[in-house]
Amino acid sequence: MTNEQHFEEELLTLYDEEGNEVLYRKMLEFHSDQFDKDYIIxxxxxxxxxxxxxxxxxxxxxxxxxxxxxxxxxxxDEEWDMIEEVVGAQMDLGEEDFEA
Structure with missing residues (x-):
């Protein structure tokens, strides 16, 4: 499985179920060839x-x-498993390397 990964600090504003603005930090962005989709953590x-x-x-x-x-x-479930593998691999590099 090949995943192209990008580390770029970025803040995004999303809305929760009640319509409240919530600020999120992009931690990781990658493409999965297996699912032919782009993912963001x-x-x-x-x-x-x-x-x-x-x-x-x-x-x-x-x-x-x-x-x-x-x-x-x-x-x-298959996508969740793949995402857990990618995130786990990044965590193994050390927290300072994983954070944007």
Whole structure:
């Protein structure tokens, strides 16, 4: 499985179920040849270091010019397993290498 990975610090504003704005930091972005999809891993901005960091994987579907687009939830177990492998490999590199 080949995954092209990009590390680029970026903040995104998304809306929760109640319509509240929530700021997220992009932690990792990669393409999976296996699923022919782009993925983005987000973490809520402002999480304290002593708190466990909750990573939120999303499918990234860019618009026609490659900017913006939409984020969709990951729905299959196979995609979750692949994402866990990629994130786990990045965590093995060390936290300073994983963070954007």
């Amino acid at each position: 987000l973490a809520e901005e402002g999480t304290q270091e002593e708190e466990e960091l909750e990573l939120i994987p999303m499918i990234n579907i860019p618009d026609e010019d490659g900017e913006g687009g939409k984020l969709l939830p990951v729905e299959t």
